[in-house]
Structure formats: C-alpha cells, structure tokens
Amino acid sequence: MQTLNISSLEQTDKFRDLQLTLRDRWKTTEIFDNSDADILVIPSLSIDQRELKKIEGCEHYEERLLFSLIRLQNPRTRLIYITSMPMHPSVIDYYLQLLPGIPFSHARNRLLLLSTYDSSQKPLTQKILERPRLLKRIHQALRLDKSFMVCYNSTELEAELSLKLGVPLYAAAPDLQIWGTKSGSRQIFIESEVPLPDGSERVWNDIDLAEAAADLWERQPTLKRMVVKLNEGISGEGNALLDLRPVKNLAPPDGSHAERVEAMKERFQNMRFQAKQENWENFSGRIGELGAIVEAFVEGEIKRSPSVQGRITPSGEVEILSTHDQILGGPDGQIYLGCRFPADETYRLQLQQMGLKVGRNLAKKGAVERFGVDFIAVDKGDGQWDIQAIEINLRKGGTTHPFMTMKLMTNGRYELSTGLFYSQQGRPKYYMATDNLHKERYQGLLPNDLMDIIAHHRLHFDTGTETGTVFHLMGCLSQFGKLGLTSIGDSPQQAEEIYNKVVKVLDEETSSSNKDFSSESEYNFPITWDGCSC
Known part of the structure; x- marks a missing residue:
C-alpha cells in the first residue's frame, strides 16, 4: 500500500489546511464539545514499541480512551472506536450503561466498533493504514463535514491517516512533537521563564x-x-x-x-x-x-510531583483543565502510578499560572489540543514550596482519562479561581485514580467476573450521588492482574475511602478461600449457548 510522506512540504501544507477547518467550527469550547459531530477515536500508542513494551499489559492500553464513549451522552454525537483486537462486549456495555438519561440502545446505535484483528507489535494506526478496505469502511461511515479525529499521541502515522480519510486531526501536528520531548520541554520552560532543574x-x-x-x-x-x-x-x-x-x-x-x-x-x-x-x-x-x-535530581525530604493539564483550542486559546498530585513509584519514585485531583491548595493556583505560560508558548508554535506539565515540588517550610518544571506531555496521558471521566459523568465545570471542579449541582468533586492497581492475585479474573464483583458490592459509580468508581483497563486484568480505576467523592477523604474499599473488596474476592469453585458461590454465572457467556 502506498504511503504518504507527511514530512514533505506539500503534504504538511495539506495536513495544516485540513486541520484549520476545525477553527471554523470552533466558536467556543461549549459548542465544540456539544456539537453534532462524528468522532473518530484512534487510541494508537504510536511511540517506540520497545519503550512501550517496558509497560506490563501495554497491549491493552488502547482501552485508555474508552472514556470517550461517555461523549455519547450527547444524543447527536456518533463515535467510531478502533482497536487492534476486539474488546470484550462486557467492557463496552459497562461504559454505555454509565450514560445518564440516555437509553442504552440509543447510545449503542451511535457507536461503531472496528478492529484490525492484528495483535502484532506495531502501532494501531499503522495497522489501519495497511488495510485499504478498513479505511474505505471508516470513510463511508463518517459525515466528513462534521468529523474530527482524536488520538493518544500524534505522529506522521496519524497525520497520514487524517489525510487519507479527509478528517481533521485534533492534536498537535507531528512536526511540533519535539516540544513534548525531554529536550524540547526544557527549551519551552526556558523561553516561558518557568523554573526548571x-x-x-x-x-x-x-x-x-x-x-x-x-x-x-x-x-x-x-x-x-x-x-x-x-x-x-x-x-x-x-x-x-x-x-x-x-x-x-x-x-x-x-x-x-x-x-x-x-x-x-x-x-x-x-x-x-x-x-x-x-x-x-x-x-x-x-x-x-x-x-x-x-x-x-531534585532532592528534598518532603517532595511531591504535581502536574497541570491544559487544552489549546484551534483558535489558539489556552484553557487550564486540571491539576493533580501524581502518585509515583518504582525504584526511585519516578514511575507514574496514579494521581489525586486536585493538587494541593497551597500550590495549585501557582501550577495553573505556570501551565498558562507554557500553553501560550505552545499555542504560538501552533500546537493544539492536550498538553500537560509535570513538576517537582519541595517543601521549604511555612507553607512555601519550591516548584520546578520537569517535562511536557504533548499528548493524552495518565491524568487525561480520570479527569475526562469525572467531567463527562457529572457534566460539571472546572473553576480557575479556586482550582476546583464542581458538578452541575454545585458540589466540589475529588478523585483518586490509577492505571496500575496491579496484584498477581487478580490474575485470572475475566471482565464478567469483575462485573459480578462490582454489582454485588455496589462499587459502581452512582449517578444520583455522583460518587463511586469508574473502571478502565479491564482487558489487562485476566493475564496481568492489572486494573485502572477512578474513585470520585465529595471530599479527598471520601475519594480515598472509595478507592480503598475497591482494593479491599478485590483482595477479599481473590483470596485463596474464594478460589475454590467446588464450594457454593454467592454469584450465579448464567451461560448462553451462542458462543459467549453473559
């Protein structure tokens, strides 16, 4: 199959012209987020596959953008979600049943799930480009004048797919990704007069x-x-x-x-x-x-790793979306495990100001859509923190899906003056989230097993109280014993209590005493004979 050389000047201009059509449709953030649109979700991790393989269960990380399904709560939105391999039906049903006020069948009819049926170690976008019949099917399913494409990160592969389909990519162009590297981040911080090591x-x-x-x-x-x-x-x-x-x-x-x-x-x-x-x-x-x-290396006895997330509209406006205190692990505390929203009140407004500086610099260079900035904060005493910027993520990241899950589930708003998020009922909302609830004892749990546990112990998100847990990365559970979750509460303490309850229940459900299927089970496992269990 012939490929486009997006690095050529002609193709770069075509890509830019196509992307600029988003500006004409983007009058305000509200209009864009709630318009009649077809959204093509390409959750490809188009990064060096050897680096990606360092993350256990990475083959299931295409599920990280499944929060996008919650956009179907807008009855005029249609969505196409493509994966390398088909996802378990229970996982899709789980997200659609979260939608408040929308009949399941109505949402399902506006969702098209496609798969390349290719589990090889190459980016999903490349797999799509290698399948002309799949490309044609995607093209025919879209209303091109109302479509845009979103992705995990933007490379020449995503730009090529955008051009082949004639669908604008809502992400920073590939030639701007240098600003999301370690060296590029340092240059942006220096230009923006943001402190850095x-x-x-x-x-x-x-x-x-x-x-x-x-x-x-x-x-x-x-x-x-x-x-x-x-x-x-x-x-x-x-x-x-x-x-x-x-x-x-x-x-x-x-x-x-x-x-x-x-x-x-x-x-x-x-x-x-x-x-x-x-x-x-x-x-x-x-x-x-x-x-x-x-x-x-930034030393300090009391040290935190906060971050700020923002969005650049196609018209160049910079919007701060959230702040977090990241939860890090690994040998020296440099591996991202999860986050708490929002960041500590003593420095979250300062993070926002630094984030705006970085975002405005990126916007001048032509970047659009998501960006995140990671920091190191060291306690100097008397409520003062020394904050230094570490790197920019010019893509979606580990904090994207928990915040978007809360935003879409509560239809709330982020308030820049306080750095807090408020639901439609005016309640401040908080959460604790992870991509990496990872225990060997969880291995063997199927998606349906998790649904049974969620239902029996009422761990699911309650749209009435707007509290509870939303799960993700469920495909990682059986083989790797790994799961993602976002626990939302009306206070930081409640969010952590909800999170800890989930862990406690999963630990109890996977204890040795609950693994003997010869004993009487508290669950029923209905079986259908059409080739799948329900």
Whole structure:
C-alpha cells in the first residue's frame, strides 16, 4: 500500500489546511464539545514499541480512551472506536450503561466498533493504514463535514491517516512533537521563564553524555544525584538515576574535568534504571536513536510531583483543565502510578499560572489540543514550596482519562479561581485514580467476573450521588492482574475511602478461600449457548 510522506512540504501544507477547518467550527469550547459531530477515536500508542513494551499489559492500553464513549451522552454525537483486537462486549456495555438519561440502545446505535484483528507489535494506526478496505469502511461511515479525529499521541502515522480519510486531526501536528520531548520541554520552560532543574541539551552518544554530566557537576558541585533521560519515554520508564556519592572525591574543586568525565562513564554502568530488566547496554543503545539529556535530581525530604493539564483550542486559546498530585513509584519514585485531583491548595493556583505560560508558548508554535506539565515540588517550610518544571506531555496521558471521566459523568465545570471542579449541582468533586492497581492475585479474573464483583458490592459509580468508581483497563486484568480505576467523592477523604474499599473488596474476592469453585458461590454465572457467556 502506498504511503504518504507527511514530512514533505506539500503534504504538511495539506495536513495544516485540513486541520484549520476545525477553527471554523470552533466558536467556543461549549459548542465544540456539544456539537453534532462524528468522532473518530484512534487510541494508537504510536511511540517506540520497545519503550512501550517496558509497560506490563501495554497491549491493552488502547482501552485508555474508552472514556470517550461517555461523549455519547450527547444524543447527536456518533463515535467510531478502533482497536487492534476486539474488546470484550462486557467492557463496552459497562461504559454505555454509565450514560445518564440516555437509553442504552440509543447510545449503542451511535457507536461503531472496528478492529484490525492484528495483535502484532506495531502501532494501531499503522495497522489501519495497511488495510485499504478498513479505511474505505471508516470513510463511508463518517459525515466528513462534521468529523474530527482524536488520538493518544500524534505522529506522521496519524497525520497520514487524517489525510487519507479527509478528517481533521485534533492534536498537535507531528512536526511540533519535539516540544513534548525531554529536550524540547526544557527549551519551552526556558523561553516561558518557568523554573526548571539545571541540565543539558540533547546528546546523541554516551561520550557526549558523560561530558554533559561532568559539566553539570561542575556547575553544581554539591549535587548528590542526576537523572539521565532518554529524550522520548513514557511514565518515567526511560529514566535512570546516576548516583555521584560513590565518587564524591572528584567533586569540584577536586579532580580534573577529564577525571570526572571518566568517572561518569564508569558510573553509567551502575545507574538505577526505572524500567524492569533494563541495563546500560540496552539503554545506551537507544541514545543514538532517541537522544538523551542529563538533569539535576531534585532532592528534598518532603517532595511531591504535581502536574497541570491544559487544552489549546484551534483558535489558539489556552484553557487550564486540571491539576493533580501524581502518585509515583518504582525504584526511585519516578514511575507514574496514579494521581489525586486536585493538587494541593497551597500550590495549585501557582501550577495553573505556570501551565498558562507554557500553553501560550505552545499555542504560538501552533500546537493544539492536550498538553500537560509535570513538576517537582519541595517543601521549604511555612507553607512555601519550591516548584520546578520537569517535562511536557504533548499528548493524552495518565491524568487525561480520570479527569475526562469525572467531567463527562457529572457534566460539571472546572473553576480557575479556586482550582476546583464542581458538578452541575454545585458540589466540589475529588478523585483518586490509577492505571496500575496491579496484584498477581487478580490474575485470572475475566471482565464478567469483575462485573459480578462490582454489582454485588455496589462499587459502581452512582449517578444520583455522583460518587463511586469508574473502571478502565479491564482487558489487562485476566493475564496481568492489572486494573485502572477512578474513585470520585465529595471530599479527598471520601475519594480515598472509595478507592480503598475497591482494593479491599478485590483482595477479599481473590483470596485463596474464594478460589475454590467446588464450594457454593454467592454469584450465579448464567451461560448462553451462542458462543459467549453473559
């Protein structure tokens, strides 16, 4: 199948012209979000597949955008959702039954699910482009004058698909993705006068990386640790921690520059890698492909990892959507596990202001749709926090689906003056969310088993009280024992209590005493003979 070279000037201009049609239809955020539209959802993780494989259960991450199904609560919206492999019917039914005030059948009739039936290790968008008959079917199903396409991240693959279908892509253009890399983020922060840790520009080999590390050490002789980052990585999996303390005798003014460079080369071999089973040989092999930076590690006894999320409209307006305190894990607390909404009140308004600066800079460069900025905040005492920007995500991320789930489920609004979210009833809403509720004991649970547990223990989201839990990544559960959830409450404490209840119930339901099917079960498992269980 012939492919388009989106990097050529002609194709780039065509892509831009098509994308600009969104501006004509985007009068206000309200109109765009609630208009009569066909939404094509392409949940492809179009990133380096070797980096992606570091995330357990990554083959099911196409489910992360299923919150988009809640958009079907607008009775004029139609939606096409495409995946590599078909999703379990119970997962789809689960989302559609969440819709307040919309008959299930009405929503289902406006949803078209398509699959490539291809589980190979390549991006979903590439699989779609390789199937001309599937492309034709998608094209025929869309009202082109009312359609737009959304994705997890934007690359030349998504731009090519946009052009082939004649559907504008609501995401930053591929040539702007540089601003979402580690080195690009640092440049944006400097231009926007947003504080950031000292660090290097992008380098392309381990020798230059050692030089950059030695230079950083000489600028900051009291440094204890540095972070070495592949220029493109997700969820902190492309990071490694370089400990300087074993060679502190070479800290300036002691030792020479050459000695420090040699020490860095040796220390690279002993770095602590955030990804499981990573090592220097593999890591260094990626530097020539992706580039890398070195950055000062921000020390602190009381330290948090807040973030801010925003949206840039096609007309260039910047809107702050949310703030979060991220929940991090891994060997050195650099792996994204989940989040709490909103961020702490002592600094969330400050995060918003920094986010606006970054968003306006990105908008000037032509970016649209989602962006997120991650920070490190260190408690200086007396309610003061030292906040430094770490990186930009110019794509959807781990905080996208929990916030959008709450927004779509409650039809509420985010208030910039307080940094809080209010439901239609005027109640402030809070949540605790994760992509990574991950326990070996959960392995073997099928989607229908989870539905039984949710129903029996009433864990589901209650549209009346606007509290409860919305689940995602259910496809990861059986094989990997991994699940995502967003627990929404009327206070931070209630949200955490709801979250903890879910974990407690799942732990009890998967205890050894509940695995003996010969004993009498508290559930009924009806079976139909049409080839599936219901």
